[in-house]
Amino acid sequence: MKKLSSLMLVLILALVVSACGGNNANNASNANEGTNASTNTGSDSDAKEVKITILNSKSEIHTQMTNAAETFSKAHPNIKVEVISTNQDQSPVEKASALYASGTPATLAMLDAGDIEKFADKALDLSGEKWVAELAQPNEINGKTLAFPFAVEGYGLIYNKEVLDEVAGGAFDPATINTTSALEELLQKIEAAGKTPLYIGSMDWSLGNHFLAIAYAAQPDTDVKGFLEQLKGGSADLVNNATYQGLLDTFDVLKKYNGGKNDPMAVNYEQSTAAVATGSAAITFNGNWLITELLKSNPEGEYGFIPVPVSNDPATKANSAVAIGATKQMFIDNEKSTEEQQAAAKQFLNWLVYEDAGQQFLVNEANVIPAFKNITLELNGSLAVAINEYNLAGNSIEFAGNFVPGDHWKVLGASMQKYLADVTDRNGLAAEIEDYWKSVQ
Known part of the structure; x- marks a missing residue:
């Protein structure tokens, strides 16, 4: 009986150790998952899935923006992007305000430049983002960069x-x-x-x-x-x-x-x-x-x-x-969005500035003039070229x-x-x- 009891004790201890090790492994995995949610660049397919929404107030590029969101999500499988567009009869401020009133603001909201200040208390400070150094012109409100200039237009x-x-x-x-x-x-x-x-x-x-x-x-x-x-x-x-x-x-x-x-x-x-x-x-x-x-x-x-x-x-x-002027501008919600959503929204903005697919979307699909010095693609469309010529002159x-x-x-x-x-x-x-x-x- 003593030998049998000893054997059982050994087996029980082995099971306990195994279970503890498994829990530690799971905890480590969960910890990594939380980290990846905020820093993942899309290469880690095991990262926590995050959903963000984009309020697009350039209704004429709704299809292009939707396609860009899909392209971005394919490169960043852990980030799902939904595009919400205003129509020509609805001001961007009205739509953004309605979303806030319903408690479901867009993670990224594109507004007319003059309206960003109205949402300054709801906007995430982006002054520390890398792309700020690439801006052709400063884009500050009260000394802070609160919005991403999506397009230069004329x-x-x-x-x-x-x-x-x-x-x-x-x-x-x-x-x-x-x-x-x-x-x-x-x-x-x-x-x-x-x-x-x-x-x-x-x-x-x-x-x-x-x-x-x-x-x-x-x-x-x-x-x-x-x-x-x-x-x-x-x-x-x-x-x-x-x-x-x-x-x-x-x-x-x-x-x-x-x-x-x-x-x-x-x-x-x-x-x-x-x-x-x-x-x-x-x-x-x-x-x-x-x-x-x-x-x-x-x-x-x-x-x-x-x-x-x-x-x-x-x-x-x-x-x-x-x-x-730099007309349409995007701010990241700092009121309802989680840290993971904010990090994902930042990744989308970086994708627009630094990734070839993002730059191609801006210049060749959305047909806008980028506000960033590092984007050197030849402008697409005679109207963008004409505006740029007036601007440079x-x-x-x-x-x-x-x-x-x-x-x-x-x-x-x-x-x-x-x-x-x-x-x-x-x-x-x-x-x-x-x-x-x-x-x-």
């Missing part, structure tokens, strides 16, 4: 090169259109050639945050922020402001030759784009993001930019410049839409629509603009 009068080369009887030079009078002469020539000179899209975001914003950016004696402070304080008299009046002189010319002038509010994004893409119209007002839509109708089309003149003086800087004014409140495009976009449809006059429009800015806190 806007003006987009033209079909084939049409204007034909009208010009050779290579059309956009530099020759440096006054409102020169623009009207060009539109007359296009009309005489049997083409529709242009279409003005009635979109409130385009009229409010882009066209009207030129009046803020083109002021000769102050910068954008300075002029907006004048508007807020009630000291900016638009009725007697030369730049505002000059911009509306140009807008009146555009209205005169608008192919949709009989029903201007019916001219939408798709219609105006298709008309220019196919050559039935020569010009529309929009930005380089339009290239995705243009290429749908004419994959071989070539396009360029004419600045929007604000006077009949060729020496006026804005007459030879287009509005350019110093022929740019501020993208003033980056400095306006989130409801600016809806409120004053509606005011611009009224002017487009001749429901209000210049003085009435000026009063609505001034009243809006006086209400801004």
